[in-house]
Amino acid sequence: MENRKTSAYYENRAVQFGVVSTDWLAQAQSATVPRTPSSPPPSPPLPPSHTDADEPFSVIQEFDTWRKHPDLAEAVAAIRALAAVIRSSKATTMMQLEIQLKSASDSLKCWDTTSISLTAACDLFMRYVTRTSALEYEDFNSAKSRLLERADKFGEISFKAREIIAMLSQDFIFDGCTILVHGFSRVVLQILKLAAQNNKLFRVLCTEGRPDRTGLRFSNELAKLDVAVKLVIDSAVAYTMDEVDMVFVGADGVVESGGIINMMGTYQIAMVAKSMNKPVYVAAESYKFARFYPLDQKDLAPALRPVDFGVPVPSKVEVECSARDYTPPQYLTLLFTDLGVLTPSVVSDELIQLYL
């Protein structure tokens, strides 16, 4: 309705999660069908300017094909695409290869500057693949195959991360508990799926997740698993917190302070939970760990999205369009990652070990 710029971050989510708008029913139908190349929308968010014309192999295209995989996270898709860069590279020296990788990861990062997990995964990949002293003493081809090996291994690890997290978190879900969920997180869904498979008895409260209404979709998924689920509107979080035993959220990015950046509303839910002494658990893969230290909410680049109020808003009225917020570490209890169950302060330790 306003001619505000919508961020690639939001566009991407819209494609990935089939954001529910007013004509939700129609879209929900298509959402259950596995996404195939027949769906036209993914192309608009791609700024073609970032694709290097003279390069026969385009990392963006590669990334895009991976991204269409239904349950492959954006970051994992980026990792797979970068591995493909190494594979198809015609470089003859390590330095050339590194430069190619660097430019590929830069163009990926440019594709969506607001996505923290994409940036973090690219950085981590560069670290993981290139940081080895043994590479310097080998001939180029064996070094390249070693790099490929590492790249594939890293892709595997990242892909499996979700299962590891689901397994780790099972100890925290006890029979008869009530779990509050905010946003659509595939990791959280995996956790609850596994818990349902393990015949745990639990109840889930889903926030509506305005304006994307991600909660509707999430409850849809849970209903398929025969999990007792109840939808609550976003403003009823404090009202329902009494009956909640724990809060589960995913994360777009985990930052150096140990806090998380996630869908708008996570911060206030975490605050309410903290004030009522309920644990807040974050499920996030380690490739979402980013070297980034926000000091307050305004410190992150806002990922904008359109907000539909159902009725026209006068042009004089301003609308807050940011799609995510930053939750400081003191409101989080534990982080479930593929590195293990961590307290927020360990995130920075892990990052230091990875990057320095």
Added chain:
Amino acid sequence: MDSTRVSHNLGDPKIRQVGFFVPESSTTDSHKILSPSHLPVPEMQNSVHGQVTSRSYDPSENRNLETGIEKREDEEIEVIKSRSKPLKEKTTKAERRALQEAQRAAKAASSNVEGSKAVAGTGRAALGKSTKQSSQKKAGPSSPVAADKKAGDRPLDKDRKKDAPHPRLQFDDESRMERARRRAVVNPTESRTRVELFQHLPQYEHGTKLSSLESKFFHLDLVHPSVFEVGLRYSAGEISGGNARCIAMLRALQDAIRDYCTDHEKALVRNLTAKINSYVSFFAECRPLSMSMGNAIRFVKSRIVNLSLNYSEFEAKTTLCSDIDRFINEKIILADKVIVRHAFTKIKDGDVLLTYGLSCVVEMILLYAHELGKKFRVVVVDSQPRLEGQALLRRLVAKGLSCTYTHINAVSYIMHEVTRVLLGASAVLSNGTVYSRVGTSCVAMVAHAFRVPVLICCEAYKFHERVLLDSICSNELGDPDAIARVPGRIDVNYLDNWASEDNLRLLNLMYDATPSDYVSVIVTDYGMLPPTSVPVIVREYREHLLM
């Protein structure tokens, strides 16, 4: 503590067992009580703690009515009574022993009552104080308690020496001070008036240090002229600021190493280490070393120890000098540049940045951000008596930054318009505590209350693996005269002869400890870290620091 108190009888000399104190001489002598130097003032004690009962000073009375703090102070006073000699300089070895014994003493407090009198006796004899002891005091039941700590601990002492942390010299520890004094080069007059709770810190009469040093210039063949010069400038207060002091010290050591010749029939490694040790203790006498200087000294020593044995004396010296150069360049100068880059990313247009006192790295950040065209305003908060902020303010204004200058009294007023607080630090400790110029803690606390992010800018070589919980254990006392005066007002002279007042003590603390709760982020050369990650840096990069 209460349980130990109950066992004492009336008239006990009380030994302060809390924290960092070492019970050494266990008796209270009547003549000592009359010793003017450390005479406590009962009236003042009472009034300070709001006690209405006018009682003759007796710590074992009214036990259960007193608060914990009061007990602590009572005990301390007793300790003061038991001491008559002026206290002396520090040396590193003595420091370590002192704290070790203090810890041991606290543990063994309740065991092994007998068989300790002998030790206590010898201790007294050594001090030459046993002549005038009143028989009643001598028989006092607590003397064994105190002494047993010594006796019981002696054998354990050596076993545990290795794994215990290195303690500092406690300046209220009589016998250690005695030893330290014999070794000391500088012998300034120690201040007679010391503040309760801070007895363990050195406090000298202002000015005496300098004159005694100057008079000894031609007798001190031990000290290298460069070292001597820097030492003098330390004590005169000409060099201040963590980095400046550290660099000056390293440069002086470099000069000393260049002019060094190995003594006849001695190994370079040992001989040079001994020399460096003597220089360092000289520096420490001029002004207590900061923790960052301690780290730098550790670096120099580890380089000496790791010297290849094949090196000739000349090679060894040039290697050391270039190592020190590298340390200054990488750990201080380059680190500052990296910090500036990092901190710059947190400054936005329209920000109001508050800084306290004078921190050279904060100044560099502000100037860098201004050069790159950020539009922001600076609030410089300052405090008496040093008014270091004025120097910063002058330089900022000269560069065209828009500034506000205020004193720390107004910090709660000014804070609501501030968006970021940038602070420097003297050291950052393992538990995330920031040790910095006194007042920093207050500024950080107010910022925290106003939910303003606090950025601590500190080079990683200032990180220390110690843990500090308060500002008392480790601190530095400034010249009390400095706070007695009001600058520019000669007519305000209420405190002119404060030293002659028996019931008045002035406390001019130099540093304080900011708890990690008030710190949002620590900006170092390794990036931006939460205060919880300090131990990781200390652990992972200790070798790196010493390389």
